[in-house]
Amino acid sequence: MRSRVEAKTGNWKVLTIYFSHSGNTRECASQIHERLGGDLVEIVPVDPYPQDYDKVVDQAKRELMTGYKPLLMTNIENIESYDILFVGSPNWWNSVAPPIMTFLSQCDLTGKAIFPFITHEGTGLGQSAADIARLCPNATILEGLAVRGKEAKRAQSQISDWLRKLGM
Numbered sequence: 001m002r003s004r005v006e007a008k009t010g011n012w013k014v015l016t017i018y019f020s021h022s023g024n025t026r027e028c029a030s031q032i033h034e035r036l037g038g039d040l041v042e043i044v045p046v047d048p049y050p051q052d053y054d055k056v057v058d059q060a061k062r063e064l065m066t067g068y069k070p071l072l073m074t075n076i077e078n079i080e081s082y083d084i085l086f087v088g089s090p091n092w093w094n095s096v097a098p099p100i101m102t103f104l105s106q107c108d109l110t111g112k113a114i115f116p117f118i119t120h121e122g123t124g125l126g127q128s129a130a131d132i133a134r135l136c137p138n139a140t141i142l143e144g145l146a147v148r149g150k151e152a153k154r155a156q157s158q159i160s161d162w163l164r165k166l167g168m
């Protein structure tokens with residue numbers, strides 16, 4: 001995996017796209033968007049996940065084990081017009097949440113640069129970058145960022161350092 005965006009002429013078109021169940025990943029997505037501009041899109045499943053922690057943990061486990069891809073309300077128009085995607089998800093069972101799996105598998109992301117950002121409570125990026133790479137083999141997956149969920153509201157400097165390191 002490369003860690004920096006290669007020099008490229010012209011302006012990049014950036015999309016920050018994320019799923020968030022309890023708000024932490026949404027916080028980080030807003031901070032990335034504030035810093036870089038571009039477009040910001042929340043992925044919303046047709047059937048909302050339960051708020052009850054045990055229920056959502058069980059449902060997520062079942063969906064990830066069976067490869068279930070929930071239907072999305074979100075329709076991304078003109079995905080081909082973006083060069084760089086920041087793709088955000090909570091760490092669910094060491095991977096990305098199923099709505100992100102749906103998005104990645106239903107869009108053609110050939111030639112895109114993808115930066116994963118993950119909020120978590122201990123296991124960091126986990127398998128997320130590898131799972132994203134598996135779902136979009138023709139995209140380039142670059143260095144991701146893991147933010148502790150509890151620290152998402154105060155992640156501005158962590159996000160700025162990461163973006164600077166990436167050359168953004």
Ligand SMILES: Cc1cc2nc3c(=O)[nH]c(=O)nc-3n(C[C@H](O)[C@H](O)[C@H](O)COP(=O)(O)O)c2cc1C
Pocket residue numbers: 019020021022023024025026056057058060061089090091092093094095119120121122123124148149150
């Ligand atoms: C279904 C489920 C599974 C989770 N699995 C993990 C995990 O494997 N590792 C971890 O560090 N945190 C795990 N967490 C904690 C979340 O990743 C963390 O709270 C995250 O910041 C939530 O993001 P959100 O507020 O954007 O939904 C899990 C949470 C849920 C609800």
